[in-house]
Amino acid sequence: xxxxxxxxxxxxxxxxxxxxxxxxxxxxxxxxxxxxxxxxxxxxxxxxxxxxxxxxxxxxxxxxxxxxxxxxxxxxxxxxxxxxxxxxxxxxxxxxxxxxxxxxxxxxxxxxxxxxxxxxxxxxxxxxxxxxxxxxxxxxxxxxxxxxxxxxxxxxxxxxxxxxxxxxxxxxxxxxxxxxxxxxxxxxxxxxxxxxxxxxxxxx
Numbered sequence: 780x781x782x783x784x785x786x787x788x789x790x791x792x793x794x795x796x797x798x799x800x801x802x803x804x805x806x807x808x809x810x811x812x813x814x815x816x817x818x819x820x821x822x823x824x825x826x827x828x829x830x831x832x833x834x835x836x837x838x839x840x841x842x843x844x845x846x847x848x849x850x851x852x853x854x855x856x857x858x859x860x861x862x863x864x865x866x867x868x869x870x871x872x873x874x875x876x877x878x879x880x881x882x883x884x885x886x887x888x889x890x891x892x893x894x895x896x897x898x899x900x901x902x903x904x905x906x907x908x909x910x911x912x913x914x915x916x917x918x919x920x921x922x923x924x925x926x927x928x929x930x931x932x933x934x935x936x937x938x939x940x941x942x943x944x945x946x947x948x949x950x951x952x953x954x955x956x957x958x959x960x961x962x963x964x965x966x967x968x969x970x971x972x973x974x975x976x977x978x979x980x981x982x983x
Contacts, residue, residue: 788884788893789978790908794900795915796944797937798926800960800967804915805896807971814887817896821879822872826851835871840864869903891982892975901945901953911978914954916947917961 793808795801809815825832826849836854837844843854858864880895887893895909906912917925926937951957956977958970 786982787888788890789982790884790910791892791894791978792900792906792909792912793894793896793915794898794912794950796922796947796950797940798922799915799917799947800925801896801898801915803964804913804958804960804967804971805894807968808894808975810968811972811975813892813894813975814883814890815894815896816880816883818876818880819896819898821876825872825875825879826854832871832875836868839867839871873903892978899944901950902943911955912953913956913958913974914947914950915958915960916951917959919947921961922947 791808791813793801793805795804805815805817824830826836827833828846828848830848833844833848836849840854840857843850843857854868858868884893897909900906900909900912923937926932926940927934956974958967958974960967
C-alpha cells in the first residue's frame with residue numbers, strides 16, 4: 780500500500796463564539812469543496828422525529844419530547860443552570876455525535892481536507908483528533924448586534940451564553956487560523972479560500 784493510500788484527510792476544527800458567523804464560514808468551506816460535518820445538525824437529527832436519542836432523553840427528562848422529537852425549549856429549561864442535569868444529557872449526546880463524526884470521516888476518507896464544525900471545541904470537545912483549528916471571530920459590537928437581532932434573544936440570555944463560552948480573545952490565541960467576519964463577505968470568503976489553499980499546499 781502506498782503512502783498516498785495510507786494518508787487520511789487533514790481535519791480542520793472550526794469553532795467560534797455565538798454570533799461570530801461560524802455557520803456562514805462553514806458554508807464557505809463547503810463551497811470550496813471541503814466536506815463539512817456540523818455537530819449541531821447531528822444533534823438535531825439525533826433529537827428530531829424518530830431520532831436515536833429521543834427515547835433516552837424522555838426517560839431522563841420526562842415531558843421534554845413529543846411527536847416532533849425533543850422540545851428544545853423544554854429540554855433547555857430542564858438543564859439550564861443545572862450542572863448535573865447538563866452533564867447527564869452530554870453523556871448521552873457526545874458519544875452519539877462522536878459516532879456520527881467517525882462515520883462521516885469514513886465516508887469522506889479520500890478527501891484532502893475535512894471540516895468539523897464544533898461550536899464548543901475548546902469548552903467541551905477539546906482539540907483531540909483535529910489537525911488545524913480555525914476560529915471565526917468578529918468585533919464585540921458586531922457580535923452583540925447579530926445576537927440581539929435573533930428571535931427570543933434578550934441581553935440577559937446573551938450574557939448567560941457568553942459566560943459559558945471561552946472569551947473570544949483566548950480562542951484567537953489558541954487558533955491556528957482566524958477568520959474575521961467583521962469585514963465585507965467577499966473578504967471573509969477570500970480568507971477562507973486562502974486557508975484552504977494553504978492547507979492543501981501543506982499536504983503536497
